Amino acid sequence: MDIKVLGPGCGNCVRLEKHTREALADLGASADIEKVTDYGQIMSYGVMATPGLVVDGRVVVSGSVPNAKAIAQLLAPLTPRA
Numbered sequence: 805m806d807i808k809v810l811g812p813g814c815g816n817c818v819r820l821e822k823h824t825r826e827a828l829a830d831l832g833a834s835a836d837i838e839k840v841t842d843y844g845q846i847m848s849y850g851v852m853a854t855p856g857l858v859v860d861g862r863v864v865v866s867g868s869v870p871n872a873k874a875i876a877q878l879l880a881p882l883t884p885r886a
Contacts (some may be wrong), residue, residue, distance in 0.1 A: 810856035826872035
């Protein structure tokens with residue numbers, strides 16, 4: 805699973821990354837998490853409000869910081885099963 809946190813590095817971006825890592829831990833999953841701070845790249849995903857969360861090329865969160873439980877619900881269907 806490839807995850808990108810989109811945003812300039814603000815407090816909300818940091819919280820979104822933290823919540824995403826917590827969600828992955830709760831699911832027992834692992835993923836590469838990349839921070840994307842370049843506005844051109846952020847806009848290439850169609851994200852107009854940061855922070856944004858992109859999973860495997862698909863924007864799943866934009867302009868908000870869901871808690872770890874909500875992110876886990878978004879990631880669960882995308883997480884490979886053993």
